[in-house]
Amino acid sequence: MLYMFAGYETSATTGQFAAYELARHPDIQARARDEILTVLQKHGGECTYEAQNEMTYLNMVLDETMRIHPPMRALFRRCTKDFRLPDSDVVIEEGTLVFIPIHSIQMDPDIFDDPQRFDPERFTPERKVKMHPCHWMPFGEGPRKCLEI
Template identity: 40%
Template sequence: MGGDTLISQSFTFLSAGFDTTSTTMSFALYHLAKNEAIQDKLRAQLKKVQKEHNGKLTYEAMQNVPYLDMIISETLRMYPVLPFLDRSCTKDYQVQETDLVIEKGTVIFTSLYGIQRDPELYPNPDCFDPERFSEANKHSIPSGAYMPFGEGPRMCIGMRLGLLQTKVGLAHIILNFKVSPCAATPEKMSYDLKSVLILPRDGVPLNFCRVQE
């Protein structure tokens, strides 16, 4: 891999990784603010892991907070940053049990937002429920029903970086602040329809109160 390729890939990581990460954190904090019990459970688990790692949120520590993984997964289910996948058909394909033929070169758009809020796949899909992604439950999610980073050889190259940034950001916030709704917090989230990404239309105003030791 040449120097120009390394530079361009690094730029892609940085340019594509900040807005997406901050948006995911914002949506997660919105639901944590509205679900105090979930927030308290996460904070307790973070404190436990932090203590086990000499008070530091190391890389290894971030791998041992399963409830944080569940919260981020549920956030990305409800708000996949890119709400659709676009792919080009590489050969003629006849859709099973139909007369429809998708011709080679046809661009296909798949609605991630629609799939991941399908009530047949996720009961009560508009309810924020991290338990969907617990060890006991996540294996029941059908293949292809959860793809916030895409799937296959062209899935998001920055997935691990994005997840780590989101974990660290949320961990530091929840350890230090109690998050709660304020007068300007919307009851229901609305989106910026001018953006190709799923972004909150009016931001995510919340209250932050420092946690007393």
């Protein structure tokens, strides 16, 4: 949840999609609300950095929101050297602009079971550490990755 709001539009859109998904899933909304109230009560009603870090389920909700509705739907990268696709005669030549479809990757049923279903449990801390970094990349990947957190 501790995203550095460098881009107003992407942050606002993510917030809107999170509100939309929570409205569609009252059970998830109730669990997120309960967590927020519990954590805020523990911290004297203050929404501190520490309090936000304790909102694990809310972070899972935001991560799942960005899987289905990524702030960036695609990346572009320039090939730095000739690359032959495995088991193919296709060669991507140095200098070629390559399109990486983030949204398509994050909605691939071979990567995420039932990808249309909104399921924050995909992003439990235990599951997230096992996830391949290129299967969930709403902020991009590599040296030009958005600062994110």
